[in-house]
Amino acid sequence: MGEIKLTDVKKSYGALAVLKDIDLHIKDGEFVVFVGPSGCGKSTLLRTIAGLEKVTSGEIEIDGKRVNDVTAADRGLAMVFQSYALYPHMSVRQNLAFGLENSNMPKAEITERINEAARMLEIESYMDRRPGQLSGGQRQRVAIGRAIVRRPTAFLLDEPLSNLDAELRVSTRAELAALHARLGSTMIYVTHDQVEAMTLAHRIVVMRAGKIEQVGTPLELYNVPANRFVAGFIGAPHMNFLKADVVAVSSGSATLTFAGGYRADLQTGQAKLQVGDKVTVGVRPQHLVVSSDPQHPAAKLYLVEALGSETVVHGDIGGEKLLAVLPGQQRLNAGDTVHFDLSKPVLHVFDDNGHRLFTHPGSGA
Amino acid sequence: MGKVARFILRRKGGKGWHWTDIFTWVWLVGGLIIMFGPAVWLVFSSLKTPAALAEFPPSILPYVTSQATVEGYDKPLMLYDARMPDGSTRVLAEVRRIGLVAQMVDPKAPGEIVKVNINDRTPVRTMSFATNNYTEPFVHFDFLRYLWNSVFVTVVATVITLVVNSMAAFALSKYEFKGRSLAMLVILATLMVPLSVIMVPLYSIISSLGLFNSLWGVILPTVATPTGVFILRQYMLTIPDELIDAARMDKASEWQIYWRIVLPLTAPALAVLAIFSVVWRWNDFLWPLIVLSRRELYTLQVGLSIYSGELNVQWHFILAMTVVTMIPVVLVFIFLQRFITTGIAGTGLK
Numbered sequence: 062m063g064e065i066k067l068t069d070v071k072k073s074y075g076a077l078a079v080l081k082d083i084d085l086h087i088k089d090g091e092f093v094v095f096v097g098p099s100g101c102g103k104s105t106l107l108r109t110i111a112g113l114e115k116v117t118s119g120e121i122e123i124d125g126k127r128v129n130d131v132t133a134a135d136r137g138l139a140m141v142f143q144s145y146a147l148y149p150h151m152s153v154r155q156n157l158a159f160g161l162e163n164s165n166m167p168k169a170e171i172t173e174r175i176n177e178a179a180r181m182l183e184i185e186s187y188m189d190r191r192p193g194q195l196s197g198g199q200r201q202r203v204a205i206g207r208a209i210v211r212r213p214t215a216f217l218l219d220e221p222l223s224n225l226d227a228e229l230r231v232s233t234r235a236e237l238a239a240l241h242a243r244l245g246s247t248m249i250y251v252t253h254d255q256v257e258a259m260t261l262a263h264r265i266v267v268m269r270a271g272k273i274e275q276v277g278t279p280l281e282l283y284n285v286p287a288n289r290f291v292a293g294f295i296g297a298p299h300m301n302f303l304k305a306d307v308v309a310v311s312s313g314s315a316t317l318t319f320a321g322g323y324r325a326d327l328q329t330g331q332a333k334l335q336v337g338d339k340v341t342v343g344v345r346p347q348h349l350v351v352s353s354d355p356q357h358p359a360a361k362l363y364l365v366e367a368l369g370s371e372t373v374v375h376g377d378i379g380g381e382k383l384l385a386v387l388p389g390q391q392r393l394n395a396g397d398t399v400h401f402d403l404s405k406p407v408l409h410v411f412d413d414n415g416h417r418l419f420t421h422p423g424s425g426a
Numbered sequence: 427m428g429k430v431a432r433f434i435l436r437r438k439g440g441k442g443w444h445w446t447d448i449f450t451w452v453w454l455v456g457g458l459i460i461m462f463g464p465a466v467w468l469v470f471s472s473l474k475t476p477a478a479l480a481e482f483p484p485s486i487l488p489y490v491t492s493q494a495t496v497e498g499y500d501k502p503l504m505l506y507d508a509r510m511p512d513g514s515t516r517v518l519a520e521v522r523r524i525g526l527v528a529q530m531v532d533p534k535a536p537g538e539i540v541k542v543n544i545n546d547r548t549p550v551r552t553m554s555f556a557t558n559n560y561t562e563p564f565v566h567f568d569f570l571r572y573l574w575n576s577v578f579v580t581v582v583a584t585v586i587t588l589v590v591n592s593m594a595a596f597a598l599s600k601y602e603f604k605g606r607s608l609a610m611l612v613i614l615a616t617l618m619v620p621l622s623v624i625m626v627p628l629y630s631i632i633s634s635l636g637l638f639n640s641l642w643g644v645i646l647p648t649v650a651t652p653t654g655v656f657i658l659r660q661y662m663l664t665i666p667d668e669l670i671d672a673a674r675m676d677k678a679s680e681w682q683i684y685w686r687i688v689l690p691l692t693a694p695a696l697a698v699l700a701i702f703s704v705v706w707r708w709n710d711f712l713w714p715l716i717v718l719s720r721r722e723l724y725t726l727q728v729g730l731s732i733y734s735g736e737l738n739v740q741w742h743f744i745l746a747m748t749v750v751t752m753i754p755v756v757l758v759f760i761f762l763q764r765f766i767t768t769g770i771a772g773t774g775l776k
Contacts, residue, residue, distance in 0.1 A: 108671075111671075111675065113671050113674065113675075132674075133671075133674045133675050134674060134675065134676075134677040134678070135677075138675070139675060140671070140672070140675045142668045142671065142672055143668070144666060144668050146666065146668040146669045146671065146672035147672075148669065148672075148673075148687060149691065150690040150691060159673070159676050159678070159686075160675070160676030160677055160678075163676055163677035163678050163679075163682065164677050207672075207676075211676075
């Protein structure tokens with residue numbers, strides 16, 4: 062079992078609050094990713110769950126038991142650190158055995174567990190080497206192995222892939238997903254890389270400045286971001302944001318004017334808008350469609366990146382930056398003017414405070 | 427050989443002597459003499475007879491004036507090279523000296539007395555090593571007893587120093603608590619208090635604890651050293667905290683974290699402190715002299731002072747035993763200098 066429940070968790074260092082009102086329920090066997098920019102408190106939250114940091118107030122429950130005052134050692138969790146934190150003076154085998162020896166496990170069982178983990182992670186060939194003699198990828202495996210042998214109720218992983226090169230990161234990511242599928246235990250994973258978050262997570266917890274901004278499956282976050290921050294954070298390249306004014310409202314729809322004078326009618330659903338509201342419209346670069354109609358808003362391109370499978374164009378639309386990912390290879394150059402059809406893409410409309418008001422479904426490409 | 431000569435004689439800019447070449451040579455040779463001169467002099471002097479030690483001007487090498495037993499004289503006589511009025515030089519033995527004139531005899535023809543001006547004779551000297559400077563103290567002086575005391579004090583004090591100081595350093599580097607910096611500051615501040623200031627209070631503490639005239643009285647006041655705490659703390663600060671968090675997750679107790687994680691990783695700094703501690707304790711003189719008043723408890727350094735009596739200083743024994751007491755320290759430096767350099771570079775300490 063590995064059910065973790067956080068209720069109203071707060072953590073502050075003196076006057077500085079690093080975690081504010083964290084409420085989170087992680088189900089058994091779930092793969093949850095904490096994501097957010099650096100300094101948002103995601104690592105602190107993980108360390109708080111681990112028991113390495115004490116909460117200032119609030120409750121942490123593991124499998125229904127309150128663990129606020131339980132030490133890190135007795136919470137039954139295992140952690141993989143960003144720097145791996147392998148004991149440099151011990152061999153790989155000793156590294157794996159250390160935690161088990163400390164819980165007074167019989168020698169035979171220790172050996173059995175280590176051998177099993179070594180087989181699973183394919184680290185058998187360097188069990189007697191020291192961490193200093195291993196490559197980054199090998200160390201990473203050992204660090205995961207050290208967590209696996211403990212058979213924890215949940216795994217806590219603190220940016221475990223950030224020290225690997227890009228290629229290794231992709232393959233290790235896949236292995237981690239496979240490992241989770243095989244072990245079936247709860248995993249909490251901290252990263253600032255949204256690609257890792259999107260590919261690994263059952264649910265993503267997006268954090269900013271010590272607060273949870275949104276919790277949801279990767280596609281929920283992508284399709285219906287709760288606010289402008291989540292919308293901008295999830296998805297690469299980032300979502301474009303264009304300022305707009307509400308000029309007409311009727312039931313279920315509204316008319317907006319963009320900088321540059323372009324008008325669009327959007328389906329507002331249940332959202333309440335008033336004429337004169339200033340809103341921000343978010344559109345994903347992948348959703349933008351080039352149009353030949355000169356009535357559509359024009360963007361002047363200043364950079365064209367041809368990637369072969371797609372073309373990324375950077376443009377300026379009514380004084381605002383616009384980035385579009387166009388399919389295939391386009392015959393475009395910097396300096397060209399391109400018209401984009403804003404009636405087709407999905408448009409997310411956010412209010413002044415960044416909350417999403419509604420999402421206009423668009424008419425599709 | 428060619429390579430070595432080329433390396434040593436290499437000069438700036440190839441040909442000619444630049445002033446920096448000369449400066450370098452003077453600097454290095456001067457440094458060599460300043461560093462090794464006293465040690466070499468000490469070693470050679472320790473092999474001199476008391477008479478040769480008292481000689482002026484002193485010589486570096488241990489010379490003795492040759493002596494010969496001449497028929498008709500009870501005591502052996504000193505041999506001199508005497509310059510004769512005709513310009514030739516003869517080897518003569520001096521019988522006695524009257525004013526500026528020495529009465530001498532030829533050892534081969536002892537009947538005839540030759541009078542020579544003392545300025546016209548020079549002693550016949552040969553190199554001779556007075557090894558009994560070394561052997562005699564081993565027999566008469568309780569050298570082995572003192573050696574044992576010194577070794578006991580040095581080893582025990584060093585072990586306790588390492589354990590106590592590393593524990594303090596561990597707490598001061600890895601635990602967050604109020605007044606941590608203040609505690610460190612107070613410890614460092616004690617560096618500024620010299621032994622002579624705290625000697626009297628320290629003596630009364632030792633005395634009231636009943637440690638007077640006990641080797642433990644020598645050991646215990648020295649084991650907590652601010653330098654040691656500082657060296658170890660600075661080194662432990664470089665051990666990543668994640669390692670300690672990892673150990674905590676691995677169910678390690680605080681003692682295990684200290685003993686199995688932090689201590690092994692502090693080995694280079696511990697080696698440096700061990701070397702320092704060995705040298706300090708081995709060379710300690712004042713404090714053992716105060717605490718120890720029974721002869722059988724003397725450490726080597728205190729024992730050596732026996733040879734400097736009120737009226738008569740037996741320099742030849744003092745010098746010889748000083749050489750012997752230097753040997754362990756020199757050996758420690760030779761074998762552990764690798765640790766000293768890496769350790770000192772690592773702790774940023776001189």
